Amino acid sequence: MPCPWQTARKLTPVDTTVADPLVGRLLDGRYRVESRIARGGMAAVYLALDIRLDRTVALKVMHRSLAEDPDFVRRFIGEAKSVASLSHPNVVHVFDQGTDGDHVYLSMEYVPGRTLRDVLRERERLPAREALEIMIPVLAALGAAHQAGMVHRDVKPENVLLTDDGRVKVVDFGLARAIEAGNQTRTGVMIGTIAYMSPEQVTAGVADARSDVYAAGVMLFELLTGHQPYQGDNPMSVAYRHVHDRVPPPSSLVRSSPPLLDTLVRSATDRDPNHRPADATALLVAAVDAHRMLPRDMGPQRPPTGSAAGAPLAAHQMGAPPAHPTLIHSATEMLTAPALAPPPEAGPKVAGFRPNWFIVALAVVMIAAIAGTGWWFSEGRYSKVPDLLGMKTSVAKLEAEKQGFSVKIGQAENDDKLAEGKVLRTDPESGREVVNGASITLIPSAGPVKISVPNVVNLSEADARAKISDAGLSTGAVSRVPSDTVQRGLVLRTSPQVGTKVTKSKRVELVLSAGQLMPDVSEMQCDQAEAFLRQKGYNPTVVQQVDNAQPGTVIAQSPAARAEVTAGQAVQLTCSKGPNTGFRWPWENPDNVQPGQTLVAIPDVRFKNVADAMRELRAAGFRVRVRKIAGAGAVVAENPLGQAPAGTRITIWH
Template sequence: MDTTLTDPLVGKLLDGRYRVESRIARGGMATVYLALDIRLDRTVAVKVMHRSLAEDPAFVRRFIGEAKSVASLSHPNVVHVFDQGTDGDNVYLSMEYVPGRTLRDVLRARGRLPAREALEVMIPVLAALGAAHQAGLVHRDVKPENVLLSDDGRVKVVDFGLARAIEATNQTRTGVMIGTIGYMSPEQVTSGATDARSDVYSAGIMLFELLTGRQPYEGDTPMSVAYRHVHDTVPVPSTLLPGTPPLLDTLVAQATARDPATRPADATALLVAAVDAHRMLPRESGPVPSVPVGPPQSPDAAPPPANQTLIQPRVELLTSPVSDAAERAAPRARRGFRPNWFLIALAVVMVVAVGVTGWMFSQTTTVTVPSLVGKNITIAEGEARKLGFLVEVGKAENDEKVPKGNVLRTDPVAGTETEGKTKLVIIASAGPKRVAVPNVVGLDENSARAKLAEVGLVVDDVRKQPSETVPRGQVMRTSPAVGNPVREGSKIDLVKSAGLVMPDIKGMPRDQADAMLRAAGFNPQFVEQTDSAQPCTVIAQDPQPNAEIDKGAVVRLTLSQCNNGEWRWPWEHEGDNGGGGDDKIIIIPNVMFKDVKAAREELRVAGMRVKIKKGPGRGVVLAQIPPGGQQAPPGTEVTLWH
């Protein structure tokens, strides 16, 4: 069934000006139509907001303001906004119509793009975002769906300011995040705060997707994806697509840094880096030779020499062949000998010239190679040419001390005496050699060391960190982070998973020990032993406290006998009144699941002594002995596990 036939706007005249011809697309916030502007007789795209938005006065006010701001933004890579208005329940934008398809359509068809092609899409997108940032506008919803590729090859960004307008609606006041989860920056997820650096983050995610064919994070729910944007570091493209140029790994890593302060300041700064990366990428095919401009040549003519001069001085010959007709028309020479004074004069000149040339070559002229090391390459080249050297600039070489663009060495070296016009080769410094930290996350320590050594990096410090998700012994992260450019030979720190770390649970009742260990990923098994002061209490454990074990490993716990099933605290043996009257009995506060520091302070204020034992709770109390609500005399020791 054709949906355009059932759409009530198709065939209507919107706001007395736009004749709606057909529906182009329908999204979560608006429907886009192809329409004819009957006043200016031009085809436009009309975006009509859904009625739920149009009925919100705050949205309409913000929408009109944003439309005016975007309409003032004139850039070849931005879809132009011509007009905005309302017609009854319809709030609309009139925009430039761009026949073509979205970048999302391209990704669906092709999966991913080659490195150079991905940058050739991103560069105009960043140019559009950069122009908006310089005008004080933030897009807030950068994604492939909002990038249009026209049929004639142009790249256009659409929907500037729409997300900001929607922020004014009642929907956002109920806590709904505005934007597309897969591309949202950490600060956009946590606080809703956005600036130019948020667009930079989204652009970095989009570049990752263009290169790899997928977004960096996937999850069963949008909130799980948002959580990873906040807490995880975006992997570099080479983790999914080995062989990705390190330049692009670095570009993605810089754009998607979790801390906005460490990202490029705006899209223009990222654009500069992207253009530089595109320039340095190897070309997939050889360069197209330039065609010299000049008069047409015959097919058999030899190709012009390299570096030919397109406009050359005319050379007049002393003698030239004369055509047969001219020779026949010329008067016959007179008989008899006449001296040719012109030839005599020419001979004299040639003799003098030969003598002068011989004298010049007999003179020895020496020039000393100047000291150019450390100078700017352009200045050094000029100085050498002034002294008469034939200068050749060689390929730059990496150096840790001489800044990039300054002279590293010359051949011949400074102080060498040369004769006449001598060739002088100048080598510039390319600056310190940088290598991108390779992705070693998920490898064991030995494999990680080997992979780092392949690019000239060495492991410095190896630390362990407990983890419920990363298998024991695998690398969790590096410092500096994966993808960051560092000097060759730099030292890299590794953080690897310690798996689960066995807590000390001796003295804990069976029920609490069982609940805490199972929640942390352990598999506890209990064995009852002889009587003890307290029934059903852990009196021994295997593995011992602080041992590193894998998730799901069996933990064997020895209990005191549980036959009587009741706790007997030491003070309960001293008399019916707890050893000294009702005035010495207090109620132990219940501090379960509270922050351990706050819990300790609460117990101390109540008059208890506190003992803390490390568990898997990361600072939250998971077990308490004696439990809250128990009567006890002041000074009783309360043990907390966290």
């Protein structure tokens, strides 16, 4: 069976000698991967069974380099949602999109058959009628997408599938946009797509429905001739020719190609997008007309040019509507009626002959009507609404007014992708033909919808998550910090703060209370520790114990430091009485002071700012150790106090 899939990125048939780790795996808990169909530079395609719906699907799995780009993944998901809403018999349906670890995938309709590229490799080129019979459903699919506001951006034979039962399907809508937006452009991608890229895509990187029309025209040229219009040693040389050359008529390569299709290709591939059909639907109408007028037998002889039947079609292909056939027929009859025929040069003048002035006048009026109708529908009376999307509103207004339009600014609308103040859409839409000087309404983007962070302070984590979700936001990281005022497990604060307006994509982080934790007052002077704890709402008691530690300092506490406690809880402090031997600290006994040492008064820095306290102690010649007690902002305790030799370490608590 021929390879059923080729993707937009030159997928190649699978090499069955290479093991694929995805084959046999249940992806996302739903899709059992059965075999790899093809692999290319951007994705691999697998045949899989949707075990939930018991149907065969094609899974397109993006390569890891794309899946690691968060911007690509975000845009890929958005594009997949848009394409999934597009229902048309000539579009490969997108069923689902998802991620499984580092695998980003699309679940699509499985279409057994071949690509149009496979057909061209086999047959080189197609007869005119058969080429149009393939292009017509392709244009119908593109036209449906254009009507829905989508642009394919990568129309080429690799993205056209021909099923075993003769149907034509277009694949890969939106993938090119996601790849371009994710900064994933590669040399291989440019080589694969540059042959069908419109001049405006090359020069400005912008694409709209008319860019798809250009690519469709190039593809029709290739179907008719077996060659792409431009060849070059590198992508840049091909791109240059797209911008500066005109696609030649197919008949210049294949003499049997009819003039009708020369006109169709010339109209679709005009370098100026304003001179192309406005979208694929407009080109579809012209293609259907051309197919209807092609003779059944397209032998080697070319149809005569300039025929009465061909003239209206050529005008239509170039964008001007044909004159009404009834008017043409009536005017021709009148101008060739016997009453208006000139008399023979020889022979007697017929007695009593008078010209039928009524018929003459009527003929003149009808000719004028035809001319007037042609002018009324001609391009001279109408202009196309310029493409202003994405411009700053003020710049777009000036540009439209410069082209002669009257401009109004409409009510701004929210959009998740477009920044505030830029043109989101126009009414009428860009590319639409309107009377010269018509009014255009610019609808600016108000940027993404912003939501106020709800007040979830003092709520449990579960209740806070529910309230944040109800507001249209999602919860981010959760952390815990001690608190003397908020019960354990309740929300202390959020980040961003309550009331801050954020976009839907912003996650709200929760900071929960870890409850009251017992402060660490070890080594603090007992009287200071007792006063501090009473201030914090505890009920301390003090016991004395003989110990080699400095007399009057805390050597133990119960509950232990950082244990979870409640307000009013009893706390026992064990304080040192000093050793039984009458031990005294060196600075408490002048006889024990080392030679050259002098006692220095220790500054009392309690209740001062920590930085100021450290600066004052160091200025007095002491070393400083700082210990933090949760909830205290200034110095609450100091040890030792009094006097000590210079260089002694002083501990402060804050």
